[in-house]
Amino acid sequence: MRIGMICYPSYGGSGVVATELGKQLAFRGHEVHFISYERPFKLDLFHENIIFHEVDIVDYPLFKFPPYSMALASKIYEVAKWAGLDLLHVHYAIPHAVSAYLAKQMLKGELELPVITTLHGTDITIVGLEKQFYDITRFAIQSSDGVTAVSRSLRDETLRRFKLNRQIEVIYNFVDPEEYRRLPCPQLKKRFTDGEDKLLIHISNFRPVKRLKDVVDLFALVNSKIPSKLLLVGDGPDGSYIHEYVRKIGLLDRVFFLGKQERVVELLSISDLCLLPSEKESFGLVALEAMACQVPVVGTKVGGLPEVVRDGETGILEKVGNVAAMAERAVKLLSDEESYLQMALESRRHAVNKFHVDDMVTNYLKYYEVFL
DSSP: OEEEEEOOOSSSHHHHHHHHHHHHHHHTTOEEEEEESSOOTTOOSOOTTEEEEEOOOOOOTTOSSOOHHHHHHHHHHHHHHHHTOSEEEEESSTTHHHHHHHHHHHTTTTOOOOEEEEEOSHIIIIITTSHHHHHHHHHHHHHSSEEEESSHHHHHHHHHHTTOOSOOEEOOOOBOTTTSSOOOOHHHHHHHOSSSSEEEEEEEOOOGGGOHHHHHHHHHHHHHHSOEEEEEEEOSTTHHHHHHHHHHTTOTTTEEEEEOOSOOHHHHHTOSEEEEOOSOOSSOHHHHHHHHTTOOEEEESOTTHHHHSOBTTTEEEEOTTOHHHHHHHHHHHHTOHHHHHHHHHHHHHHHHHHSBHHHHHHHHHHHHHTTO
């Protein structure tokens, strides 16, 4: 099968999932053509079945903002013709599903190109609901041959908010248990603690929806009962604010700002809890990766997170903003070595059994076959 894979190349869940899916399809013998304005940052290997096509964006004085959507549609058309694509899989509705629709119309009479659109979250819950994008997002979803969502919660919210009457298949995000597993990293751990402190970790794009203040407040409450350190991994709009807040409450010596990291397995491997008190999480890929590394998650009962984390079994879930309850339960868990070990092991078992990469890639291939 020859598959066109459209995604954002930057740091973020949708790009990571799309890239990993494409790599796994290539390993199974399928020819995968990535089309984007940059090489996806997780596309870090050579494989004979993987081809990257860069979208050229015209910088012409007439355009205040270069028309990326049209440039992408043109590139899809070009690649589809010469490579003879069998199917196009676009990740994130805006603008990829719109560009895919335009390319498909351009190909009419030359090539049948089924379009599968995977919805990842903020393309629906934030961007797509903006007044200027609502109608075109709805149109793009309706016009796709197949649509998948990364959680039942996202599927249901999409159907409700966009008043759609169509099938949306749920195919969860996935984890490779060979890559995401707890590793012995004693030297790395010594960088942050002498062995007495617990290590808590938060990984995100530092946007308001991640509630960085709640992350720090949660950590501060835990630290007041059990000596702890906090690893903040990522960067984004709230980075400067949260650094100032940590300084203001006098915890700079216990909080480490580590910036964006392409590889987080080692950091997860030295951590005791993953903090994810988000306002919205359509799936929670970070939670899944943490669980695969035997790190229980402390998060919120929002979106798809309860489909990933089993409250009381693989982590702790409370209502958004209820930092005190999260902290109380986290302290109790960290204080009970036997209960903690049981939850850590169950986190790994659940992540591997329910979200194994092989199972989800197979699910995508079965879904593709419906449209070929």
